[in-house]
Structures are given as C-alpha cells and as structure tokens.
Amino acid sequence: MTEERTTPDGRRWVVMDEHGATWSAATEKAETFRRRLAGWMGRSVVGPGEGLWLEPCRCVHTCFMRFPLDIVFISGGDRVLRVVRSVRPWRVVWGGWRVRSALEVPAGSLPGHAAVGARLIKARHPSTAQC
Numbered sequence: 001m002t003e004e005r006t007t008p009d010g011r012r013w014v015v016m017d018e019h020g021a022t023w024s025a026a027t028e029k030a031e032t033f034r035r036r037l038a039g040w041m042g043r044s045v046v047g048p049g050e051g052l053w054l055e056p057c058r059c060v061h062t063c064f065m066r067f068p069l070d071i072v073f074i075s076g077g078d079r080v081l082r083v084v085r086s087v088r089p090w091r092v093v094w095g096g097w098r099v100r101s102a103l104e105v106p107a108g109s110l111p112g113h114a115a116v117g118a119r120l121i122k123a124r125h126p127s128t129a130q131c
Contacts, residue, residue: 015051015103018119021111023072024051024103027122031055039104041065046106053122055101058094065089068107072114076100080118085110 013027026049030036036054040046041064054060060071066089073082073095084093086107095102103120 013053013122013124015053015120015122017111017114018121021113022049023110023114023120024053024105025049027051027053027103029053029055039065040069049109050106052104053101054104057102058096058099059092060087060095060102060104061092062087062089069104070107070110070114071095072103072105072110072120073099074101074103074120078119078121080114080116080120082116083110083114 013024013029014022015024015027016022026047028051030039030052036057039052039054039060044066046067058073060069062069068089069087071084071087071093072080073084075081075098081099082095087093
C-alpha cells in the first residue's frame with residue numbers, strides 16, 4: 001500500500017514522489033469495482049492537477065474517453081513500475097503482474113522526471129484536511 005500521511009477519507013489526495021515533486025495535486029481514489037471500471041468515462045475535460053488512483057488495478061482501458069491519459073503503474077511497495085504517456089482513447093494498457101495500483105492523469109501533466117523506480121507518497125489534499 002502507498003504511504004499515507006493521514007487517515008484516508010476516500011476523496012482528495014496529493015500524490016508526490018520522494019523528492020517532493022507533485023504528480024497529481026487533486027487525486028480521487030477509486031476502490032470499488034464500479035468506480036474503477038467507470039473511471040473518467042464520459043467526462044469531456046479534467047481540471048489541472050486532477051488524478052484518479054485505481055486500487056487494485058493491473059490494467060487500464062480508455063474506452064469512451066474523450067482525452068488521452070498518462071498512466072503510472074505502481075507496486076504494492078509504492079514504487080513506479082511503468083509509466084505510459086499519452087494513451088489515446090480506445091486503448092488497453094497492461095501494467096504487469098507486480099502492479100498493485102495505477103494513477104491516471106491527463107496526458108502531459110506528469111513531471112518530466114517521472115520514471116520507473118520512483119517512490120510515490122499520498123497526502124491528504126488541503127481542501128479535505130480536518131482542522
């Protein structure tokens with residue numbers, strides 16, 4: 001499981017690497033089969049910094065999508081196993097047997113240094129943090 005700096009509430013997270021670079025500033029977690037299957041289908045636009053964390057997930061489809069995605073496949077040990085950029089609609093991408101989860105973000109929004117081996121960390125998004 002990904003290191004979580006606070007107790008998850010299932011809504012918004014900031015996903016960053018171990019160097020503090022943000023990979024997705026407003027990430028929603030999809031843990032149910034229905035939520036993972038639907039993903040972002042039918043949405044015409046996704047806001048800057050938005051992401052979708054799919055867990056468990058070894059394979060991602062982009063059926064019925066209206067925009068391309070960057071997809072990061074992550075191990076159970078929080079390490080990036082595969083990065084696939086600019087996946088167009090109507091594609092299927094297999095992450096591999098060791099993959100535990102996937103992060104979807106709009107194409108072009110991953111940092112340039114996003115690469116295999118990076119360790120990802122999730123932290124509660126400031127808008128959902130409790131005082």
